[in-house]
Amino acid sequence: GEDVEQSLFLSVREGDSSVINCTYTDSSSTYLYWYKQEPGAGLQLLTYIFSNMDMKQDQRLTVLLNKKDKHLSLRIADTQTGDSAIYFCAESNTGGFKTIFGAGTRLFVKA
Amino acid sequence: DAGVTQSPTHLIKTRGQQVTLRCSPKSGHDTVSWYQQALGQGPQFIFQYYEEEERQRGNFPDRFSGHQFPNYSSELNVNALLLGDSALYLCASSFRVGTVGYTFGSGTRLTVV
Numbered sequence: 001g002e003d004v005e006q007s008l009f010l011s012v013r014e015g016d017s018s019v020i021n022c023t024y025t026d027s028s029s030t031y032l033y034w035y036k037q038e039p040g041a042g043l044q045l046l047t048y049i050f051s052n053m054d055m056k057q058d059q060r061l062t063v064l065l066n067k068k069d070k071h072l073s074l075r076i077a078d079t080q081t082g083d084s085a086i087y088f089c090a091e092s093n094t095g096g097f098k099t100i101f102g103a104g105t106r107l108f109v110k111a
Numbered sequence: 112d113a114g115v116t117q118s119p120t121h122l123i124k125t126r127g128q129q130v131t132l133r134c135s136p137k138s139g140h141d142t143v144s145w146y147q148q149a150l151g152q153g154p155q156f157i158f159q160y161y162e163e164e165e166r167q168r169g170n171f172p173d174r175f176s177g178h179q180f181p182n183y184s185s186e187l188n189v190n191a192l193l194l195g196d197s198a199l200y201l202c203a204s205s206f207r208v209g210t211v212g213y214t215f216g217s218g219t220r221l222t223v224v
Contacts, residue, residue, distance in 0.1 A: 004153075033212055042115070042201055042215030043154070088153055098144070098167045099213065101153035 002026045004102035006089050011108040018076040020105045022089030025070065029091040032065060033099070034074045037086045046074075046087075076107075084109045113138060115204050115216035123222045124192050130221060132187040136204030137214045142166075143185040144213065145177060146201040154201055160185050161207050189221075197223045 006022040024032070030051050035043040049056045049063045049072075056063045062075040076083055086106050092099040116135045124130050136143050142161045146154035156169035160179035174190045183204075189196055199220050203213035 031211055035212075035215075040217070042217045043203075043213070044215070045212040048211055098156050098159060098169070100156065101146075103151075103153045 002091070002100045004089050004091060004100055006087075006102040006105050008103065009106050009108070011110065012079050014079060014081055014109055014111050016079055018074075018079045018083070018107055018109075020074045020076075020087050020089075020107065022072040022074075022102055023070055024072065024089070024091045024100075026091060026093075026100070027070070028093055029070075030094060031092050032063075032072050033088075033090040033092075034061075034063065034072075035088040035090060035101070037088065037104070043088060079107075079109050081109045081111055083107060115202055115214050117200075117202050117216035117219050119219060120217070121220045121222075123224060126192055126194060126223055128192050129188065129190045130192060132189075132200050132202075132219045132221070133184070134187070134202030134204075134216060135184045136202075140204035140206050140210075140214065141183050142205045142207045143179060143183065144203045144205070145185070145187045146203060147171075148199040148201055148218070150198070157187070192223045194223050197221060 003025045012018045033048040034046045037043045060077045064073045086104040088104045089102040144159040145157040148154045158168040163179045176188045179185045199218040201218045202216045
């Protein structure tokens with residue numbers, strides 16, 4: 001079945017890089033996403049990667065995909081206190097269809 | 112450009128009651144998906160509406176039903192509320208063809224007592 005797993009907590013110092021990891025089970029996943037949720041808010045799409053790509057970079061964000069191991073990671077360079085939030089890994093078969101989310105990784109950034 | 116709007120923002124109901132939550136999608140979007148997010152959990156897919164029909168459904172009982180109107184707005188109805196239905200209910204909109212990812216609303220916090 002479809003399942004997305006990620007570690008629950010990550011703590012880093014301001015200015016360091018953060019790496020959040022995720023594994024998924026659905027081999028037919030076409031799109032893999034990272035969403036950010038701040039307290040009291042909905043989810044915000046940060047970035048996504050197509051399953052035929054290995055890497056995508058978008059400013060401070062780098063997404064790495066290992067399709068063989070069904071492993072996705074999000075690297076945030078020069079992490080700031082404003083990056084403190086919950087980060088959700090998610091996957092879908094097509095862009096506008098049902099999306100499965102992980103439980104979220106809570107990122108704490110220490111000043 | 113208004114994003115996804117949900118109402119109400121907070122709601123308290125008693126076990127056994129019924130509730131209706133509302134969502135207006137982002138301008139230009141035609142598809143609405145509903146998610147339930149329990150405290151400390153990721154969002155769980157309830158169902159998705161497109162062209163006023165339920166297109167996909169997650170593992171939720173029939174107590175959860177919905178509707179989409181011609182203007183693409185949507186309602187989520189939950190009957191016979193249980194304490195376990197307490198959660199943040201998120202509406203997400205997208206364009207059926209051509210968009211990648213959702214635009215989420217801020218959610219409705221439902222508390223069942």
